[in-house]
Amino acid sequence: MTRTPSRRVAPPRPSPLLSGLLVVLALAGSLSGCSSLGGTDEANFVVGDGTVVQIPAEERTDPIEIAGPSLEDEPIDLADLRGEVVVLNIWGSWCNPCLAEAPILKEASEQVDASFVGMSFRETSFENALAVERRFGIEYPTIADTGPGVLALGRYAPRSPPSTYVLDTRGRVAAVISGAITSAGTLEDVVEDVKADDG
Template identity: 35%
Template sequence: MSGTTRPRPRLAAAAAATAAAAALALSGCSSSGSSGSADGQVGFVTAKGTNISRAEVGHRQDAPDIAGNTLEGTPVKLSDYRGKVVVLNVWGSWCGPCRSEADDLQRIWDKYKDQGVQFLGINTRDQEIKNAVRFEQEKGVTYPSLYDPAGTELLKFPKGSLNSQSIPTTIVVDRDGKLAARAVGGQVDDALESMLQPVLAEPKP
């Protein structure tokens, strides 16, 4: 019998599949899977060449009244902020783009928090709450974040408005509690303001 070891194709294929799955899991942090034809179901229209979508007044769907405890253990729900423009940011401490945009989010929060604007983070997939708390401490984040490790609250959003696998995602909710704008992926100051300012400028109900 020959001593030559033949290739084992099944093992090689399994190894390749494992590597592909790992790569997919890592890339999910900045996926933009919530764009496309589903936008029309919630009135969102994506600006050409950007990852920002907007819904005009009269074409907006209600945001779900997500609720739970903050990272500090304080009860919170979205309807607590009715009458304000709310900026929701879905993030995780394990997500690189989330880390990159945290400074920009905090700067915009500092700039607009006295102008009828409320920021609310939605922390997801952090099974250890201490990792999320450490993230906020390191990045100097001062606005509250709802702790949603299993993504239960994210699943309450209308179909086409939020892909729970697309993290980070930022959503602007108008004063009437309706979905007004969305951006998938990490954002910088100018992009955040371009989402926020038009909604803030709308007449108060």
């Protein structure tokens, strides 16, 4: 039996228009990240789009254990806030989306019935972080952490700031917002949903 040699078919080449579009998308992706400014190995971070993920009460994991000094060197322990809904915002002074959401978080902290706590992420200078708080009039405390503390969030640990967590009254992650919060009302709705589903 004679076998006919198989012919190799070259894969189709993308059109010049498609190739150009792929280049534009690649550049846009590289520009959308939060870039650290010195001291954090110049890593680029992909910023979330503000998507809210809520975790039903029966699927929530163990309480989050995070403690440390504030930017003003005062002790903070999330365990002390058990019994309250807590909004934990992970941010850095070097992160532009974090700065963009800062006035919204300030507004939310004055309107939303929850305890607010910040936590620094790969912070290059705690003095810079304090300057950001003063600039935006943020009065809730921020835990001075250079990054490893976020590992306490387990499978919900952020890849990049800003990320915001709503903890239920037992200290469990009940909702995650990846990316900048765009309105105080959105955060208020999430907190109210967590309270209604707090089990």
